[in-house]
Amino acid sequence: MKKIRFSALLMLLLSCVSFTDVASAATKGEAAKPAAVQQAPAENVALVNLNTADVAQLQSELKGIGEKKAEAIVQYREANGPFTSVDQLLEVKGIGKATLDKNREKLTIK
Structure with missing residues (x-):
C-alpha cells in the first residue's frame, strides 16, 4: 500500500x-x-554533374559513396551513355533510394 x-x-x-x-x-x-x-540555401550547395564527375569527385562530394560505388557510377555512364535523369542513378549497382535521397540536392545532369 x-x-x-x-x-x-x-x-x-x-x-x-x-x-x-x-x-x-x-x-x-x-x-x-x-x-x-x-x-x-540551395545556392551554397556544390553540384555534382553525374555526366562529367570523376571517381574522386563522386567519392568526396557525395554521402555514402565510396570508391567502389563511384567506380560503378562511372562504369555505368561509360557503358550506357550520359545520365538523362538523376533518378537513373538507381540503376547503378549498389545505389539505393536512401543513398539517392541523401544526395539528390547535390546532383545534376547538365
Missing part, C-alpha cells in the same frame, strides 16, 4: 513540474512557435 501511495505522489509531483514548464513557455509565447528548421 505504501508503494502505491508513493508512486501516486511521485506521479502527481512530476505532473505538476511538467505542467509548470508548459505553462511558463505558453505565457512567454514560446509554445505556439514551432522550432525553426535550418536549411542550407
Whole structure:
C-alpha cells in the first residue's frame, strides 16, 4: 500500500513540474512557435554533374559513396551513355533510394 501511495505522489509531483514548464513557455509565447528548421540555401550547395564527375569527385562530394560505388557510377555512364535523369542513378549497382535521397540536392545532369 505504501508503494502505491508513493508512486501516486511521485506521479502527481512530476505532473505538476511538467505542467509548470508548459505553462511558463505558453505565457512567454514560446509554445505556439514551432522550432525553426535550418536549411542550407540551395545556392551554397556544390553540384555534382553525374555526366562529367570523376571517381574522386563522386567519392568526396557525395554521402555514402565510396570508391567502389563511384567506380560503378562511372562504369555505368561509360557503358550506357550520359545520365538523362538523376533518378537513373538507381540503376547503378549498389545505389539505393536512401543513398539517392541523401544526395539528390547535390546532383545534376547538365
